[in-house]
Amino acid sequence: MKRRLMLSFVASILLAGALLSGCGFKDIDKRYFVVGMGIDKGENEEKPYRITLKLGVPSVQIDAGKSKTQVETIEAVSIAEGVRMLKSHVDKEIDFGHCKTILLGESFAQDSIVEAVTWMSRRRDIQNIAAIGIGSPNAEDVIRVQPDVERFPGNTLNLFFSEDATESSFTFIELLTDLTRRIYEKGLDPYLPVITVQSEDNTYVINRVALLNKEKVVTVLEPKETQLLSQLTAHTTHSQFGSYRSDPFVISVNGIKIHYKIKKSDTAPKVEMKIKQSVTFEEMPINSYYSNPEGTVAQLEQAYTEDVLKLLQKIQKAGVDPYGFGLRYRARFHLPNFDEEWPDIYSRMEFDVKTKVEVRGTGLLR
Amino acid sequence: MLDRLKIILSPAEDLIQNEIQHPITGQKLELAYFLPLIDEQKIHAFITVPFSKNEYPFMNLLKSNPNFTKVTDPATWTDLLLRGQALIEFQDQIFSFDAMKFSYTDLSEAKLETSILGPQNSLSEDPIISLNIIRNAYVSPELVIDKMNVGNLSRTGLYIIYDQRKVNKHTLDLVMNKLASVHLDLIQSTGQLERLLNGKKYQLFPTLLITERIDRIGRALSFGKVVLVLKGSQYAIILPVTFFDFMHAVEDHYESIWMTKLLIFLRYVALFITSTLPGLYVAILSYNPEVFRLQLTFSLVASRSIVPYPSFIEVIIMLLMIEMLLESSIRIPKLIGSTSTTVGGLILGSAIQQAGLVSSVMIIVTSLVAISNFVLPIHTMSLAIRFLKYPIIVFAIFFGLAGVFLGLFVYIISLCSTRSFGEYYFRYRGDVSTKKGDIGGTGTA
Structure with missing residues (x-):
């Protein structure tokens, strides 16, 4: 009796499976x-x-x-x-x-x-x-x-x-x-x-x-800006950050770390962004780095900072937020009417970017 | 001497203790030895015959023949007995007589569980020879050998062997009860006995391990398991066992540790492949083609496009073919054995694909299933696993990929609910003791 019950149970499951298997065989x-x-x-x-x-x-x-x-x-x-x-x-x-x-x-x-x-x-x-x-x-x-x-x-x-x-x-x-x-x-x-x-x-x-x-x-965005945004969002998970150019140097970014803080303020909320990158040179005139290492690094840092600032301001002007500043702001500060208040806060936001370039090598043995 | 031996030694069926009294002289001789370990011819030629003929004073014989050694320390008795010596007490003096016998040369080669570095021989169909090598492999006074007869008509001799100190008494009782309740006219092989002892009638997995290897038996005895040796069969039964014992080959203890660990892992992979691959084939081809890469999908489509029938018919055709091939290669007379594998494996395999009955991927699946099935070291388990793929195919036909894992889930539940002579079948380590009051516990209480 018990076995017959069991068998009919199994049979009914299989039947149901045949009928209910959706997209099917x-x-x-x-x-x-x-x-x-x-x-x-x-x-x-x-x-x-x-x-x-x-x-x-x-x-x-x-x-x-x-x-x-x-x-x-x-x-x-x-x-x-x-x-x-x-x-x-x-x-x-x-x-x-x-x-x-x-x-x-x-x-x-x-x-x-x-x-x-x-x-x-x-x-x-x-x-x-x-x-x-x-x-x-x-x-x-x-x-x-x-x-x-x-x-x-x-x-x-x-x-x-x-x-x-x-x-x-x-x-x-x-x-x-x-x-x-x-x-x-x-x-x-x-x-x-x-x-x-x-x-x-x-x-x-x-x-x-x-x-x-x-x-x-x-x-x-234009290709150059696209690459910069890709570096900023660290979108590429592998060590493929591309390069950037600051005459007469073309450097390749090997690693990049970005930290930023949002400072709340009624008049001008501020994003303090610190970028730390390790680079190698892809193109440069011979010996131009070794003749003035500090100056070269400072030049590179400034060039990168300017590019980033320009990009961030362009994105800000367009009124979009692919970087997620709004998400960070929501996480840090109380903002009950986010949808209404955020566009205003974002448009007033100021950016303060600091880049630190660490030269890993010139790509050549000397 | 015999009284003291009874106290020292565990009751063993194979310990022969004789007291002989000469009818004329009235002299008394006490004789003790382990039957499987000694050569009875020697006992007759050197002890019983000279004693009964009494042509020469027996004491002089004991003293003059270098084969006899005087034993003074009773503590060495067991050791001597276990090393194939016979003990003789004559006129209150005790002598040992070396009648050692090794039966290794009488053995046939192991066929089911072959090994490279381990012992090459299997047990013998003569139980005395089997007991000889078991005694020689497991030299301990704690070893108990009981004898009973099974089968109403055949009265086949069955030896129950265990280590007195290590065996679980509860298991032993269960085995004894079970054996006593066996009612069948003829018992001719351990396989038959296995099915009788296996517990439920429709048991999915073997709960006894059938082996022909002496090293496996010795190891099992040292873990407190019970070994059954049947007269007329060169396979012994080990019980209780866990599922993981079946995944273990004796060679695992003999070879390089890292390779062995890899091989053990490989066996579990093979277990998974051989039980699920045909089901996965049906499920992936007919329900969930998105799980693999695009490239694989397209080559599957290309190879299947000539096949007229749905995937499960293809699978069933191929699996039936391979099962027939395996079965025929066992039944076929040895002389023409290789023909069937050649015809079946090579010619049929390629022809069936060219004819468009099955896809070329299915040929790979079939051979992989067959090969990985043979990776499993124990024959009974690999037979049981061979069956497992069919229910999974049925599940896959109705439920797709989910069905395959539903099937696996059912098997795992079934494994967990199985008991092998009162012990958990699916526990990983042997040294877990069940506590009184455990849920589902099988403690002695």
């Missing part, structure tokens, strides 16, 4: 893997979203330039509906499990990204480690590019946004987790890398970053 060769997605503003007023999906076509041959993809585009009332309608355009189940790159069109991002991001974070099969970027001039054009030497479908863009392959001090990597956090956290604003296409050889360039307020793109 679907073999890997019956799925289409999305390897890149683009969301643009539609041209039609009634269908404001233009969705581009790049689907990977598996092939037995794996070689440079053998990657095959299929690109599908649709205009729809909403993203979810667009994706569902696209399913009727292809013969296999669309799977976002390997979609590591999602691009938003430039004009789309200048309107609002919030809806798109909530859709991404709600969808089960879009992973939280998907990288989000802004496609320029629009996402579809970037997605449609098929790099000549790509080995796997969609792999080129994936490698840009992974820490396995290229590590550039110009490329910001913004993953979905961090983006949602930056959208919902008060006092910390999102940024997104801007991806452009070099049309002559079908490759990508990612060397600018767009700063957003909680909703839309406010300003796009």
Whole structure:
């Protein structure tokens, strides 16, 4: 009796499993893997979203330039509906499990990204480690590019946004987790890398970053500023801080440490920032360092300080806060009406930057 | 002398104590020896026959033959007995007689648990030879050998061996009770006995360890375990055991420590692979293809695109094939044995993939499962583990990746609830004693 009860229990569990297993049993060769997605503003007023999906076509041959993809585009009332309608355009189940790159069109991002991001974070099969970027001039054009030497479908863009392959001090990597956090956290604003296409050889360039307020793109930084922001946020976790230039020197930053304090004040709250970096020289005239080490270091420190100040003021003027000063302020001081008071406090904020350069070597043996 | 020996020595079935009285002269001879340790031919030729013929004064024989040594100190008696000497008391004098026998040459080579540096031989089907090498390996007066007969018809001799001082009395009682309750007409192998003693009828894991290795038996005795030797079988049973005993090869004590530690780790990896890999294959291919890298996904798709059936049918085809291959290589006569592996392994494997019945990744999975199964050192456990993958496949078919881990979870629960003769099966160290009143405790109280 007990055994029969047990058996029927197991059977009912298995039956329930068969009925309730959700997305269900679907073999890997019956799925289409999305390897890149683009969301643009539609041209039609009634269908404001233009969705581009790049689907990977598996092939037995794996070689440079053998990657095959299929690109599908649709205009729809909403993203979810667009994706569902696209399913009727292809013969296999669309799977976002390997979609590591999602691009938003430039004009789309200048309107609002919030809806798109909530859709991404709600969808089960879009992973939280998907990288989000802004496609320029629009996402579809970037997605449609098929790099000549790509080995796997969609792999080129994936490698840009992974820490396995290229590590550039110009490329910001913004993953979905961090983006949602930056959208919902008060006092910390999102940024997104801007991806452009070099049309002559079908490759990508990612060397600018767009700063957003909680909703839309406010300003796009130039490559030099992008690198500086990357150094300041210590965004790159590996020792890839890039370099900076102060004639006649080009120095490479090997390590950087930043501490800052916020001083509260009614008239002019102040950010005191201390930057300590260890550097080596990449370019300099022979012996120019050894003839005047202190002077050289002072020159470098001043040059860096000026650059940082300029950048911080530019960001401040744009009214965005990718560095998270607001978050620090909230943590340190009582501010009940943050949303109303913070923009005013931030616009009055003054910056005091001190740089300390420590020369690790000249790069040459003497 | 015999009375004193009874006090000194633990009651052993194999200790022969004889009192012989000559019918004519009325002279008395007391004789004691461990049966497995000595050569009975020698006893006859040098002691019992000369004594009964009485052609020559026996005392003179004892004194003149250098094989006989006079023993004055009773403290050395046990030691002498354990080293294959027979003790003789004649006219209030005690002599020892060297009748030592080593049975190593009578043994066959170990087949199931081979080792590089350890002893190369297995036990013997003749229990006296087995007892001989056990006595020689575990030289202690505390060693007890009991004998009983099992099987209503066969009355097969069964020797119960344990170290009197170290054995857990509660376990011993359980074993004795269990053996007394065995009712079967014929008992022909230790494997049969194992199933009878195993406790529950549908036991998933073996709770007794079947071994043919003398070093494993010696080690087990020194840990206070009970060893059963069945007449006519070259495998002995060790009990109680823990799950981790099954993961341990005798060689672990003989070789370089760091490599050994790595090998032990490797065995657990193999355990994981062999029980879950087919399930993982189904789960990853059909439910959660996003867990691996894009590159792997695409090569999986490419290799699977010619396969007409869903992934689990593919898995079942391959696993059935490999099980048949393994089974046939045991049953096949030794002379044509290698043919089946060649045909099955090489030709079928590549042909089945070219025919598009299974993907090439599945061939890798199948062979990895089979190979890692053989990494496990104990045959009974590796058989039990061989079964574990099937329920996991069923779980994977219905629940995907979550199902695989649900299956593992079920197994771990089952391991935790298993007892091997009253001791916890899944405890890591042997020296944990259960306290009275422990929840689920099996203390003697």
